[in-house]
Amino acid sequence: MKIKKYKAKNFTEALELVKKELSEDAIILSTEEKKGLRPWVEVTAAVDYDHAGSKEATGQIVAEVSKRGASYPNVQPAPETLDSSAQVTVTEEIKNQISKLREAIEGMKNNGYEISLPAKKKMILDFLRERSVREEFALRICEKARDVEDIPALLSSDITVKEKSCSGKAVMLIGPTGVGKTTTIAKLSVKAIKEGRKVAVINLDSYRIGAVEQTRIYARILGIPLAIVSSAADLSNSLSSFARTRDIVFIDTTGRNPRDEIYIDGLLDICRSSSDHESLSGFPLELHLLMSANADDEFMRDSYKFYKRLPIDSIAFTKVDEAVRFGSLYNLMLTYQKPVAYITTGQTVPDDIEFINQTNLANLILKKGCFR
Numbered sequence: 001m002k003i004k005k006y007k008a009k010n011f012t013e014a015l016e017l018v019k020k021e022l023s024e025d026a027i028i029l030s031t032e033e034k035k036g037l038r039p040w041v042e043v044t045a046a047v048d049y050d051h052a053g054s055k056e057a058t059g060q061i062v063a064e065v066s067k068r069g070a071s072y073p074n075v076q077p078a079p080e081t082l083d084s085s086a087q088v089t090v091t092e093e094i095k096n097q098i099s100k101l102r103e104a105i106e107g108m109k110n111n112g113y114e115i116s117l118p119a120k121k122k123m124i125l126d127f128l129r130e131r132s133v134r135e136e137f138a139l140r141i142c143e144k145a146r147d148v149e150d151i152p153a154l155l156s157s158d159i160t161v162k163e164k165s166c167s168g169k170a171v172m173l174i175g176p177t178g179v180g181k182t183t184t185i186a187k188l189s190v191k192a193i194k195e196g197r198k199v200a201v202i203n204l205d206s207y208r209i210g211a212v213e214q215t216r217i218y219a220r221i222l223g224i225p226l227a228i229v230s231s232a233a234d235l236s237n238s239l240s241s242f243a244r245t246r247d248i249v250f251i252d253t254t255g256r257n258p259r260d261e262i263y264i265d266g267l268l269d270i271c272r273s274s275s276d277h278e279s280l281s282g283f284p285l286e287l288h289l290l291m292s293a294n295a296d297d298e299f300m301r302d303s304y305k306f307y308k309r310l311p312i313d314s315i316a317f318t319k320v321d322e323a324v325r326f327g328s329l330y331n332l333m334l335t336y337q338k339p340v341a342y343i344t345t346g347q348t349v350p351d352d353i354e355f356i357n358q359t360n361l362a363n364l365i366l367k368k369g370c371f372r
Contacts, residue, residue, distance in 0.1 A: 003046040014043040022046075124148055131368055132297060132327030137334055155330065155362040162314045162339040164355060170202075170239055170249040170283055174267060174310070175290035176303065177255035180318040181205075183347060184290060185250045186218040190350030193222065197247040200225045202238050204270070205254045215252055218349075232273035243283040258306040271311055288341055289315045291332060293323040300332050314341035320364070321345045321352075330365045 002022065008014035022045055034040050124145050128138035141154050171188070173181040185201060192199045201224060203215045212228055219226035225246075227238040235251070242249045253270075256263040271287065289312045291300060315336055317329055320343050333340065340361060346352030356364070 003044065006043045006045065007040055008043070009040055014041050018043060018045040120147065124151065127151070128327065130325075131366060132325040132331075133365075134297065134327070134331045137331055152359070152362045152366060155365055156358045158330070159333060159358045159361050160339040161356065161358055161361065162341040169286050170242075170251055171286045171288060172251035172253060172270075173288050173290055173316075174253050174307075175255060175318075176258060176292070176295075179255060179290045179292050180344060181255060181290055182214050182218070182252055183349060184316070184318060184344055184353070185215070185252050186222070187344065187350045187353040188250055188342075189218070189222055189224060191353070192248055193224070194350075198245065200227070200242040200246040200249045202227045202229055202235060202242075202249060202251045204229055204235065205252050232270045235270060236273050239283055249283075258303040261306070264306050264309055267310055286313045287311055288313065289336075289338075290318050291315065293317045293320040293326060293329060293343070295328070297328040297331055300328055301335065304332075304335050308336075312336065312338055314339050316341045316343065318344040324368070326365045326367055329361075 004022070006014045006017045008017060034042065121142055124147075125138055125142045127148055128141060128151070129135070133141070141151060144154055145151055173185060175181055182205070189199050189201065199222070201215060201219050203212055203226065205212065205215070216226060225242070227242070229235045229238055239249060253267065254263070258264065271285065287310060289307055289310075291303070315332065315338050317340070320326075340356065342353055342355045343361075343364075344353045354360075
């Protein structure tokens with residue numbers, strides 16, 4: 001990373017010098033206006049030649065740079081839009097901002113710079129860090145917030161929740177081992193039955209000992225049909241059968257380590273097969289990724305590298321009652337840029353599940369200590 005200061009009569013001239021020498025990929029680290037008989041401005045800019053080449057605007061990065069310290073970047077919020085067709089562009093812009101921000105932070109650290117923030121900003125940053133919000137995400141909030149009271153609204157603006165739909169569909173739950181997919185399916189089934197919907201369950205989890213029996217017990221208690229399948233073809237046949245008589249089908253899958261590429265490939269084949277089935281039956285597949293709220297943030301980040309290959313529609317957080325800090329939920333939401341479908345807060349069926357709204361989800365993320 002190359003960092004250099006530029007002096008000029010005004011900011012326009014300074015920025016022209018930056019673009020001319022460092023290219024349009026340069027990021028602005030600081031700006032300072034010098035007053036007096038002959039006023040002038042000083043701009044500090046940087047470019048990381050290893051990552052240069054992206055022409056997408058990622059906002060200015062504002063910092064106090066010195067040999068003893070540097071403040072963190074300020075990424076401007078993504079432009080507001082009411083056009084749903086532009087949502088993909090906004091999502092990609094957020095991802096690009098975060099990626100650029102992470103690179104800048106790492107580059108500055110590697111060059112020996114440290115944090116130097118105004119007291120109030122430092123307090124906001126520490127507040128978010130204590131709740132396990134990842135550094136680059138905390139900085140996006142920190143630079144926009146005037147005070148701690150601004151944080152909930154800023155978090156809410158980054159969060160999306162899934163609207164419940166009553167249309168016919170198949171809902172497949174995926175996630176790591178022990179995340180609670182089978183219990184969550186039981187809770188979802190009861191909720192759907194109470195809404196007057198005809199429910200069926202398909203079990204694809206022949207890997208875990210006792211998984212089929214647990215699902216069979218739930219199905220018998222609820223009085224709903226259950227199909228045990230072991231392949232994409234069998235799943236397609238079962239969906240075709242249930243599509244004629246059921247409003248919604250919940251699909252339980254094997255819980256495995258996301259690093260297992262054979263496991264991910266198998267899920268991808270199932271999704272493709274179900275997509276082909278949808279074109280014939282009109283019974284769409286909805287994919288929910290379940291992650292435990294008490295999982296290590298590094299594990300969640302690493303898991304994304306593998307799960308991102310799948311056409312995930314929503315994410316859901318389980319075992320919220322077992323977590324102490326909830327910043328990792330926010331981290332995962334920003335990483336996946338997917339809506340949250342629900343959270344689960346215990347083992348009791350069907351009570352311990354909540355279709356949470358944005359405000360309550362933001363409050364949960366900022367909570368420190370046990371859920372109860």
